[in-house]
Amino acid sequence: MGRVLRVDLWKEKVYIEPLPPENILRMWLGGRGLGVYYMLKEVNPRVDPLSPENKAIVATGPITGVAGIPASGRWCSVTKSPLTNTIHDAQSGGKFGPELKVAGFDLVIIEGKAEKPVYLWIHDGKAELRDARHLWGKDTHATTDGIIEEMTPVIGRDDAKHIKVACIGPAGERLVKFANIINDKSRAAGRGGHGAVWGSKNFKAIAVRGHMKPPIAKEEVFKETVIKSMDLIKKSPVTSEGLPKYGTAVLVNIINAHGIFPTRNFQTGVFTEAEKISGETIAREIMDWEKYREEICWGCPIGCARYTRINKPPFTGEGGGPEYETVWALGAQTGTSDLAAVSKANYLCNELGLDTITMGHVIGTFLELVEKGKIPPEKLRGLKAEWGNGEVLVELVWRTAYRSGIGDDLAEGALRLATKYGAPELAMVVRGQELPAYDPRGVQGHGLAYATSNRGGCHLRAYLISPEVLGIPVKADRFETKGKGRLVKEMQDAFATIDSMIVCKFVTFAYYVDVLAEQVSAVTGWNITPEEFYKIGERIYNAERAFNVLSFGDGEEYDTLPKRLLEEPMPEGPAKGHVVRLKEMLPEYYEARGWIKGRPTRAKLEELGLNWLADRLEEEGLLPG
Numbered sequence: 001m002g003r004v005l006r007v008d009l010w011k012e013k014v015y016i017e018p019l020p021p022e023n024i025l026r027m028w029l030g031g032r033g034l035g036v037y038y039m040l041k042e043v044n045p046r047v048d049p050l051s052p053e054n055k056a057i058v059a060t061g062p063i064t065g066v067a068g069i070p071a072s073g074r075w076c077s078v079t080k081s082p083l084t085n086t087i088h089d090a091q092s093g094g095k096f097g098p099e100l101k102v103a104g105f106d107l108v109i110i111e112g113k114a115e116k117p118v119y120l121w122i123h124d125g126k127a128e129l130r131d132a133r134h135l136w137g138k139d140t141h142a143t144t145d146g147i148i149e150e151m152t153p154v155i156g157r158d159d160a161k162h163i164k165v166a167c168i169g170p171a172g173e174r175l176v177k178f179a180n181i182i183n184d185k186s187r188a189a190g191r192g193g194h195g196a197v198w199g200s201k202n203f204k205a206i207a208v209r210g211h212m213k214p215p216i217a218k219e220e221v222f223k224e225t226v227i228k229s230m231d232l233i234k235k236s237p238v239t240s241e242g243l244p245k246y247g248t249a250v251l252v253n254i255i256n257a258h259g260i261f262p263t264r265n266f267q268t269g270v271f272t273e274a275e276k277i278s279g280e281t282i283a284r285e286i287m288d289w290e291k292y293r294e295e296i297c298w299g300c301p302i303g304c305a306r307y308t309r310i311n312k313p314p315f316t317g318e319g320g321g322p323e324y325e326t327v328w329a330l331g332a333q334t335g336t337s338d339l340a341a342v343s344k345a346n347y348l349c350n351e352l353g354l355d356t357i358t359m360g361h362v363i364g365t366f367l368e369l370v371e372k373g374k375i376p377p378e379k380l381r382g383l384k385a386e387w388g389n390g391e392v393l394v395e396l397v398w399r400t401a402y403r404s405g406i407g408d409d410l411a412e413g414a415l416r417l418a419t420k421y422g423a424p425e426l427a428m429v430v431r432g433q434e435l436p437a438y439d440p441r442g443v444q445g446h447g448l449a450y451a452t453s454n455r456g457g458c459h460l461r462a463y464l465i466s467p468e469v470l471g472i473p474v475k476a477d478r479f480e481t482k483g484k485g486r487l488v489k490e491m492q493d494a495f496a497t498i499d500s501m502i503v504c505k506f507v508t509f510a511y512y513v514d515v516l517a518e519q520v521s522a523v524t525g526w527n528i529t530p531e532e533f534y535k536i537g538e539r540i541y542n543a544e545r546a547f548n549v550l551s552f553g554d555g556e557e558y559d560t561l562p563k564r565l566l567e568e569p570m571p572e573g574p575a576k577g578h579v580v581r582l583k584e585m586l587p588e589y590y591e592a593r594g595w596i597k598g599r600p601t602r603a604k605l606e607e608l609g610l611n612w613l614a615d616r617l618e619e620e621g622l623l624p625g
Contacts, residue, residue, distance in 0.1 A: 005105045005127055007120060009201055010052070010112035014120075014127045019106060026526055026536075027609060030061030030106060032089040033500035033540045035078025038109065039087060040543060040613065045550035049082035049193075050175060050200040052113035058100070058166070058206065059107050061502035062524050065098030065298070066214050068226040069519055070233055071504035073098050073298025075166075075183075080551070081192035082200075083177045083358075083413050084432040084456040087547040090180075090194050091460075091499055092166075093297035094187030096208065099164040103210025110203060119147065119167070119205040123155065124212065132204040139351040140169040140182040147207045159209060167205035168195040169353030171401040175199050176411040178358035178434075182350055186295070186320025190355040191433060192455060217525030225518045229511060233301055236510035238472070243304040243506065248324035249279030251437075256332075258469055258478075259573030260442040262435070263332045264387055265364040266428045266564060269439040270573040273337035277327045286310060286343060288318065295320050302506055308343055315344035315394065322346040322356070325459075328437035329360025334367060334393055341390025345397050352401035358413060361434035363396050365414040365426055366406070374421040379406050428562045431456035431554075441565055442575025443468045445476065445484035448585045451559045452488065452598075454544040460505060462491035472509055481581050485588030493537030500540060539608040542593075542600045546613050549622050555598035559586060596624035 004017040019025060020037075028034045035057045039045075047053045057078040063069050075097030081088035100108075104125035117132040135143050144165040152160040166183035172195030179195030180188040189195075198204070216222050233239045242250045255261045256274040263271040275281060286308040295305035309318040315338075322330070322343055330342045349356045369375050370385045383392055383406075399407025409417050414434050418427040428435045433456025440447030445464035453461040467487070468478035476487065494513055498505055501520060517533040520526070528536075548554030560566075561580055569577045590596070594604035602623055605614040617623045 003105050004107045004109060005122070007108060007110045007129070008112055009110065009114040009118070009203065012114060012118065012129050014129065027539060029497065029500035029536060031059045031076045031500040031502040032078065032496060033536065034107060035059050035076065035089055036087055036540060036543050036547060039078060039080070040547055043080065045547050047080060049080045049085065049197060052201065054080050054197060056110040056194065056197050056201065057107065060097050060101045061500055063501040063503055063519060065101035066216065066523055067299060068222070069299065069503065070229050071297065071300045071302060071507050073300060074502040074504060075100060076499065076502060077181055077189040077194045079194055079197045082196050083193045085552050086431055086455050087544050088192040088455045089499065090189035090191055091502065092183055092187050092189040093504065094184035095298040096164040096166050096183035098298045099208045099210060101214055102212045103208045104212055108206065110201065112201065114202040117202045117204050119207060121151065122206065122208045124210050135204050136173060137170065140167050140353050141185050141351050143167040143205055144185055147205060151207065155209065163207055163209045165205055165207045168198045169351060171353040172196055172199035174403050176354065176400060176403070177413050178355040180353050180355050182353050186350050188355065191357065191458065195353050216523055218522045222522035225515065225522050229515055229519065230301060232510040232515065233507065238509040239302045239506065243302050246279030246283050247304050247306045249282055249322070249327050251324045252278040252327060254469070255438060258442060259570065259575040260439040261328065261332055262437060262439045264335050265333065265368040265426065266439055268572055269442060269570055269575055271332040274332065276337040277331040277339050277342055281339060282306060282308065286339065300504065304506065310340045310343050312340060315340040315390070317344050317347040319347040319350055325437050326356040329357045330393060333360045333364035335387030336390055336393055337388065338390040341393050345394050348394065348397045352397070354397065354401055357436050358434045359397060359400065362410050362414045362417060363393060365418055366410060368426050369418065369421050369423060372423065374423050381405050425563055428564065429457055430561065431558055433457040438465055439570070440561065440580045441570045441578045443478045444481050444581060444585065445488055447561060447565065447580035447582060448484055448488045448589060451561050451582055452589060454541065454548060460495065462488050462495060463505065464488065464491065473512060479578065481584040484585050486592045489589060489592040490534070492541055493534045496537035496540040497533050500536070539610065542605060542608055543610065543613065546600055546617060549599055549617060550620060559598045599624040601625055
């Protein structure tokens, strides 16, 4: 296979192109890596993210859809984010990614803007744009069902049952800056507003169906690495017991017990009612075990997926999730312990196309603004906006998606919201993106990972929770700063490559770079060593930072955290008295990266084979030193 589908929305035409040469593919792999490569080559980093000149890239990786490789059912979206103005990738699971791969394409590049709403239909190596005016305004569930129904007479009922759809909902159409692309009804290419980029282009959905089989270069080696990988997953208590039984929300009680479960907009790290929204409670009270198997991502032996159901009014509903980050954002962050309300808000976010992390986080920011008297009463339209009010939580999801009343302000994200109402210090963000479900005052390395994340506040650029809390692969002192700079850099590089393969990061609870490098080598035929695996990730990370430097002058001043986390000690719990000691860690991090003041040097870029990017930065006067 190895093909690119270019979608020109101005002309409403599609073109098929070959992938770049093998030497380029080996440098970037696919997914996140190939996405930033194309963005640097084809998009002006200073472009308005919601203008037609921005591009939206849908990418698979060399491992996507390869049967046998655990948790290889993923895809990613790459674009310039309207929330952060950074280069931004959003990873998603489910079954859409493998279906795109077997439909014959590794990469879809969407450019321009259509005159009227359209969607893209891909079927066994062929593609066409179709009218989506009848779908515009519909939620993600209705859109998915409508496309499948529409294509059933075209390819037959039996085949149409296997169509997979990625689409936007009303939030994306209304350019909510944290609108998601939703696939398989409950999986999200989340954070950063990728759905808004699609909406700005009048682009509603991609529907795919295919029957091709991804090639494997070394069959015997491939079989051996699959056996090894599966054995390690079965031996890990995290991947064989914790995640399958309780899902990602198994972390709720663990993180709360460490005093780093952000509560009421990071005012504390202890939520006294955490048990009510924990993975254990979800499994016991609202889990639909009959539909559970259907929700599991393609090719995943772990099965962390949840399918839940609320039967009691006023929050009746059902759907995928809620996941750990969602439970935190819509729960502790807003002071809400009503699991039914949290679940209903989650279902609505999936249907309307909203990022659950940012949605809950923004509501928490809003509630603190109300608490501090920053929001005029007339803006509330009678809302009893207070911590823990489940009805307000659900109502604000609706208002945000449709930009109704105060929802129009929430739709801009936490930083713009807090700035508008005179309290930007209440926005717990990095590079404009809201921080997720771990208060870094009790996990120093994780705080550094937040501060240096190229896409803005994110826990998955480098998941220091693994060594600092879970002790995987080895235990690291969570309050120590020494050595964290090098550790964060190493994990950022490894995860950048993982996001380009693409596989789920949960496999790293069972095995790491050595096994992952074997998997890539077996499928591609290249001899990727662990050293090269890290180097690929380092190249990607430097390229992303260079994009940001070209976009808005990214560098040292942006490698920071909200003042609250740097200066206000944790008020209670096991992390009491701690702040993030960022200044102790940044020099070691920059030294490990070979950066000066948060920017890549010519020497570093040339070492990574990015001479052309060094020249570009120099022409703009943006090289340090």
